[in-house]
Amino acid sequence: MYRVLTRRGILRVAGVAAGVAGATLLAACGGTVGTSTASSAAAPTTGAAPSSAASSLASTSAAGASAAATSATLSSALSVSSSSSPAASTRAAPASSASSAAGQKGATLTYMSPDTQGRHEVEQAIYNDFTKAQPGVAVEIVSGGTSWTTLTDKLTAMVAGGTPPDFYQNATGNWLSIQSVLVELSGRLAQAKLDPQKIFAPQAIQIFTDRAGKVWALPLVGISQDALAYNQDLFDSAGLPHPPVEPSDQSWTMELFLEYAQRLTKPDQSQFGFGGTVGGADTGGDERPTYFGQGPWDDQAQKALMDQPLAAQGLQFFKDLRDRYKVAPTAEQIKSIGAHGDVFTSGRIGMQVIYGYVLKQSFKWGLAALPHSSPQNVSGRQFAQPLYTVQTPRTDLTWQLMQWLLVPANAARFPPSGNYAVSPVVGASDLAMQTYQHQVGVDPQAFLLMSQHSHVSSWGMPKYPGWNKVSDWLTQNFPAFDQGKQTAADYGKAASAYIDANLLQAT
Numbered sequence: 192m193y194r195v196l197t198r199r200g201i202l203r204v205a206g207v208a209a210g211v212a213g214a215t216l217l218a219a220c221g222g223t224v225g226t227s228t229a230s231s232a233a234a235p236t237t238g239a240a241p242s243s244a245a246s247s248l249a250s251t252s253a254a255g256a257s258a259a260a261t262s263a264t265l266s267s268a269l270s271v272s273s274s275s276s277p278a279a280s281t282r283a284a285p286a287s288s289a290s291s292a293a294g295q296k297g298a299t300l301t302y303m304s305p306d307t308q309g310r311h312e313v314e315q316a317i318y319n320d321f322t323k324a325q326p327g328v329a330v331e332i333v334s335g336g337t338s339w340t341t342l343t344d345k346l347t348a349m350v351a352g353g354t355p356p357d358f359y360q361n362a363t364g365n366w367l368s369i370q371s372v373l374v375e376l377s378g379r380l381a382q383a384k385l386d387p388q389k390i391f392a393p394q395a396i397q398i399f400t401d402r403a404g405k406v407w408a409l410p411l412v413g414i415s416q417d418a419l420a421y422n423q424d425l426f427d428s429a430g431l432p433h434p435p436v437e438p439s440d441q442s443w444t445m446e447l448f449l450e451y452a453q454r455l456t457k458p459d460q461s462q463f464g465f466g467g468t469v470g471g472a473d474t475g476g477d478e479r480p481t482y483f484g485q486g487p488w489d490d491q492a493q494k495a496l497m498d499q500p501l502a503a504q505g506l507q508f509f510k511d512l513r514d515r516y517k518v519a520p521t522a523e524q525i526k527s528i529g530a531h532g533d534v535f536t537s538g539r540i541g542m543q544v545i546y547g548y549v550l551k552q553s554f555k556w557g558l559a560a561l562p563h564s565s566p567q568n569v570s571g572r573q574f575a576q577p578l579y580t581v582q583t584p585r586t587d588l589t590w591q592l593m594q595w596l597l598v599p600a601n602a603a604r605f606p607p608s609g610n611y612a613v614s615p616v617v618g619a620s621d622l623a624m625q626t627y628q629h630q631v632g633v634d635p636q637a638f639l640l641m642s643q644h645s646h647v648s649s650w651g652m653p654k655y656p657g658w659n660k661v662s663d664w665l666t667q668n669f670p671a672f673d674q675g676k677q678t679a680a681d682y683g684k685a686a687s688a689y690i691d692a693n694l695l696q697a698t
Contacts, residue, residue: 303359306334313608374580376406395575395615410575413611417571418637423555434559438568448562452518455541464518466543472648475665479505484565486650495690497683506679548610551632558637575615656697
């Protein structure tokens with residue numbers, strides 16, 4: 192069965208009910224959006240909500256056009272004809288597609304995405320402008336429900352019934368399970384003289400490209416990227432310098448991170464130096480080795496690395512933060528703090544890894560690079576949220592839309608739909624970051640800089656046929672280590688053996 196990561200308990204996914212006030216943390220795991228809320232007392236709703244992003248983006252469309260103009264390589268490849276309006280930035284389709292599409296004027300493309308707060312409003316505004324650029328071609332949004340799980344269930348039923356959407360968004364790198372209904376895009380990209388390695392940011396296209404170089408989705412929505420949120424008020428009270436934004440800063444080590452966490456912890460006041468979240472897709476602890484310079488999987492050698500010494504070091508370090516040094520709250524302590532949503536929004540947490548959107552808080556906070564103890568900072572992970580094209584009679588029209596979205600001025604408008612700060616499209620992040628800062632009140636530069644260092648979720652494992660089985664095993668067996676019933680070395684050895692035996696095998 193085609194399943195997404197959330198069904199394996201990595202992240203909670205929920206829609207935000209209208210009228211609920213508070214601090215909303217929207218995070219992505221392999222693109223998955225997790226939602227949680229805090230009370231209005233903890234975080235006044237003074238920031239612009241996601242539903243206001245459409246009007247915010249409309250007011251800054253000129254900045255989007257500027258982004259397209261500054262991306263000379265991409266603009267040349269796309270033969271962009273830009274004006275001050277993103278809707279006017281479009282590329283002429285290849286002749287074969289244009290002639291085929293000409294007979295489909297008046298057609299309506301169907302698109303599916305989760306019906307979470309504000310998402311469809313932002314998306315519809317974008318698609319309305321596509322219709323202005325391509326008169327007679329409309330886009331109808333079909334609700335996928337309030338989570339990635341409900342979307343997957345509905346998508347599966349529509350495919351089985353012969354009425355799939357023309358294109359859709361989903362939060363999984365494992366596209367192999369429905370590969371038979373997807374459009375492989377490398378031929379169309381080549382015909383249009385579009386090089387995905389130049390169009391997209393580093394790592395963004397990797398998980399959607401198979402070993403033969405065929406492309407099965409375009410990362411157009413936004414990048415879910417791990418970065419470190421820190422409470423400036425608590426740092427200032429403790430007399431600590433703020434952590435750096437630059438990921439390559441060699442002074443920002445795991446040892447210094449621990450020292451800061453210890454100095455920020457005051458158990459008698461329910462204040463802790465670290466909130467406990469390691470990242471957006473820490474499947475069975477597989478993100479923890481990255482903080483020491485190693486991933487869980489070598490995609491070139493096709494071999495698991497969870498049994499290596501640096502992996503054991505990463506596993507042990509984050510467990511020790513809670514159990515040995517007691518700088519991270521236990522589940523019971525988190526409950527006693529009383530935050531409705533991510534514990535960072537309580538104002539009692541010094542540092543926390545986040546990967547999405549937080550409404551303006553009652554305390555001062557900022558975003559910094561993730562710490563690392565390695566020559567190169569590869570801490571955390573990223574996932575570039577994609578759009579998949581389905582084989583339907585309107586595939587040529589869908590491809591026209593995809594090309595239109597590749598123009599930086601148009602791509603820049605998509606990240607706020609999922610509360611991302613960074614676009615996967617080269618030259619499109621400036622406007623998205625401006626929108627994030629306007630809504631949240633915090634400079635998101637750390638997200639952009641970390642996206643140039645972090646690897647994809649689970650270092651590419653989700654694209655293989657056995658990922659569902661592997662992730663289930665990791666999720667089920669990690670608690671034995673986390674609860675002290677197994678050593679880091681033993682868990683890592685067992686995890687590597689299971690990955691090597693099952694990841695590449697079709698289930």
